[in-house]
Amino acid sequence: MDLHLLFDNLSNPAVLFFFLGIIAVQLKSDLKIPENSSKFISLYLLLSIGFKGGQELSHSEFDMEIIWSLLFGILLAVVVPVYTYFILRRKFSVANSGAIAAAYGSVSAVTFVTAISFLELEQMDFSGHMVAVMALMEAPSIMVGLLLISYFNKDKDETKVSTKTVLHHSLTNGSVLLIIGSLFIGLLASDAQAEGIKPFTTDLFKGFLAVFLLDMGITSGKKLSTFIKKGWFALVFAIIIPIVNGIIVAIVSGLFVTETGDRLLFSILAASASYIAVPAAMKLAAPKASPGLYIPMALAITFPFNITLGMPLYLFIIQSF
Template identity: 70%
Template sequence: MNTSLLMDNLTSPALLFFLLGIIAVKVKSDLKIPENSSKFISLYLLFSIGFKGGQELAHSSFNMEVFWSVFFGVATAIVIPFYTFFIIKKKLGIDNAGAIAAAYGSVSAVTFVTAISFLELQKVEFNGHMVAIMALMEAPAIIVGVVMISFFKKNNDIKISEIIKHSFTNGSVLLIIGSLIIGMLASDSQAEGIKPFTTDLFKGFLVIFLLDMGMTSGKKLSDFIKNGWFTSVFAIAVPLVNGCLVAILSGFVTQEIGDRFIFAILAASASYIAVPAAMKIAVPKANPGLYLPMALAVTFPFNITIGFPLYYAVVLMT
């Protein structure tokens, strides 16, 4: 791995503000981001990414590379929860296995947003259809996780149709898909009118949001450690394998460095917004004290510190 790339990532304002949030919790500071402000910033980030992705799509043509990229993304979201379910099942039980598998097969919109900031630092572009692929990868993983639970517990009470509906009507998914479509429909002059809001303010809002995420992670980290070594190792090893493997395999779909890096990040990330909401409805017996801290307090920090430069290096080498 390029050490200068690693140092650039470790000294980026986004990561340092995330670490500041963790430190604030550990020193018991009264620093706090108001809940309503935190929700607004997360909605803004999703809107901005979706809208800009839609603008990119409006200027690109649908070709076979786009088709295979969509297929590759959805296939990744199906395969990852399928194999991870069997890794976890014996150790943590069927319900927890399904929820954790769904979380790691699904994607983290916040990791995606932070990854874009990393690409901008490297002056590398990515195609707008990657935003659509991110949104499409959310639901398949949730469905696979629920189906696996239903199959192994022989539970016919779980209504897959409701889970599918909830996956696509989840606030974060709906906003990013809606913003993507609106971005496609808006003309260049209309998009230029709101550019100061969609583009210029983006990095500032991102670092404040990551400060809040750091505080949230710091609060959950101590509870997570009590669950032992298995969940800790899983929360690092599985994303590491997924990210590196997809970074290599994505080369068969596209040669765009930015797109391949995004694919790796999507495969390595874990959902802590859409999946917990879906699992609360579908599998209430699954313990959120496991899958939520795994995704938020371990996998997310690992990806934005070590994962980003590592996956990027793998893409450049293959």
């Protein structure tokens, strides 16, 4: 692996602020980001990346690469939950296995945003339609996870929420709705209109990302100590599965994707795990699944791994193939 990529990523101010958050927890500091501010920043990041993706898409030709990319994203969101479910069933209940599988089949918008920051640092281009790919991967994985729980659950009364309700909830989830809506707004906006709000959507982006990752570091640090008590299996799964998914997709995506930046984003989407949309859906539809298991796995283990070591690793694989 090219060590300068690893150093560039680990010395990225946004990533360093993430580690600062973890250190603050270990030192028992009272440092924290107000909840309302944290919510605003997360909404801002989704709005900004969606709008910029729409702008990029408006300047792109709608060709077969875009179609294949969208289909490949949906395929990943279906295949990953299915195969990971059977691995998870070796140690966990049906409900927990389905919830964790859904989380790892879905995506982390914050990891995606951090990957874009990494690409900008390395001065690599990426396509606007990758934002649409990310948005499309949320709902299918949730549905597959719930279908697996429903099919293998011996107590058929455990999941009483209708499929229609879950589908509606996953599609109208705030993060999904905002990024899709922002994508379409960016697609419709003219260059002059986009330029008018560029100081907000672009110039402030890296600063807000740094503050948000500081908050994520604090949250991860709090969940890490509790998660370690869950045992080795969950810890190994939360590291190995992202590596496997990320490396396979880094290689396979080269069959129909030409841009290196797009291939890295695909790898990150395959390797990341949802800790926002999936928990919200599982709380509603699979109450017996433990949030104390699938949220720390995604947020305290997989997320830090991907934004520190994962991105340089996947980029190295892409450049090697």
